[in-house]
């Protein structure tokens with residue numbers, strides 16, 4: 001510990017400390033009462049040990065030396081060595097317990113936060129930058145360690161050290177004690193000013209680092225890289241990177257140089273404190289009011305008071321910063337769960353796959369002028385195919401979001417096998433339904449693990465037949481390590497068509513009863529296209545399906561076509577019926593499907 005405490009933080013502007021925040025923080029410590037008590041013991045014992053060397057010094061000067069008592073001198077010196085040694089040993093134990101305690105609280109909160117994030121709806125992820133959620137989970141939760149083992153422990157230990165020292169020095173001589181305490185602010189207050197300036201720079205540096213990380217994270221992803229390369233924006237990105245990295249460098253230099261001169265002067269002037277004690281104490285000793293040993297002991301005590309007293313000056317700001325940190329964390333732990341699990345779920349042992357929308361409306365934003373979906377009603381009977389068609393922005397994707405309960409409807413109800421989606425637990429719903437998105441989504445894992453994500457207990461035979469069905473088995477066999485080959489971030493080591501077929505194999509493994517398919521608009525080569533189309537035909541057989549259709553072959557096969565426009569179903573029927581009405585469908589047919597048909 002340095003003589004002066006210098007690590008002042010910038011006070012968060014809009015945060016007030018509330019007792020309920022600290023009650024909530026304390027609740028995390030209740031299950032950890034054993035280490036908490038051990039920690040308290042360490043802090044009290046260390047505060048007591050701090051005053052012992054001063055008292056022993058006084059005894060050495062006042063009794064052992066004048067009394068020519070060598071054995072007593074040895075005893076006192078042994079005490080002088082042992083007390084700090086014991087304090088250091090306690091310090092090691094204390095820091096171990098504090099770290100464990102902090103890490104245990106962090107572990108609990110991190111798990112709770114991850115669970116809360118997993119329970120959020122798609123709305124949360126479309127409205128939140130992924131870097132922000134990551135920063136809450138990593139940096140903010142990581143900061144708990146320093147609040148528990150730093151802020152809280154230091155506060156308790158500094159208060160106790162100052163109180164213990166003050167009690168002892170007042171007991172020794174109250175006049176000299178008053179002088180010692182009066183000197184302290186002269187040294188402490190200026191350090192606070194410099195410390196605050198450093199805190200402000202530290203705050204700016206932290207913001208800079210967060211901004212830099214989210215910039216780099218976005219640019220160094222596959223999507224970011226592609227965007228940069230395809231727009232030839234290397235120079236712009238290089239310049240932005242230099243600017244952001246340069247700002248971080250400048251702040252780091254500024255932060256480390258600020259206050260160095262000031263600290264140097266302060267250290268030099270630190271000797272003024274003891275000098276004043278010698279002056280007043282010496283004068284009292286000359287007049288016989290106190291002993292020489294008491295004067296020397298006072299100087300020792302004064303030296304030990306600087307660090308805890310200067311840290312305490314800023315205790316309020318430290319606590320407010322800790323409160324702000326916890327409030328950010330609690331904000332995430334308390335995120336409302338919009339799409340929640342039912343309290344008493346309805347079990348669906350064997351689904352048949354019927355889906356029904358009844359007067360369903362959806363507003364993405366309560367302030368939005370119009371509904372994204374407005375009074376939608378339709379049925380997908382078991383085993384039938386319903387196609388959604390409509391111009392861009394009509395609301396087709398929104399219908400599929402509702403069918404998989406990525407959102408809940410603002411009004412109306414949706415049932416699966418006659419049960420309201422809100423009464424089915426999310427795992428059961430995911431068991432019986434499957435979505436095939438335009439862009440297949442994968443983690444960076446092996447082919448086998450990617451498939452097992454759909455059914456962790458699948459046998460090798462099941463995996464093999466799912467891959468056969470999706471016509472991807474030959475591709476896998478040709479990979480360097482077969483099923484154990486890593487497919488790269490987002491599966492980018494596979495071609496677009498291979499990724500699609502692997503996604504279909506994953507769904508075949510799951511064996512759902514309702515398939516929600518967003519047909520790819522981008523054309524793959526004709527062989528790949530045919531393979532996917534064959535795999536899909538087999539997969540859709542005997543299952544219900546809701547398809548955002550882009551191909552003529554699909555709409556012709558559909559049992560019912562829903563024509564959407566502006567969030568509403570404006571027409572419905574079979575291909576022939578709709579064509580004969582010469583409405584929006586006929587227009588779409590001419591503009592979209594006939595062009596696709598010529599490609600097919």
Ligand SMILES: Nc1ncnc2c1ncn2[C@@H]1O[C@H](COP(=O)(O)OP(=O)(O)OP(=O)(O)O)[C@@H](O)[C@H]1O
Nearest residue numbers: 126364365372390391392393394395396397398399
């Ligand atoms: N997360 C969101 N937040 C706010 N509005 C959204 C969101 N997602 C979609 N919308 C809006 O809802 C409307 C319907 O969008 P949706 O994606 O369902 O249309 P779509 O028919 O699938 O279009 P496309 O064929 O172009 O994919 C659009 O006006 C869109 O801007």
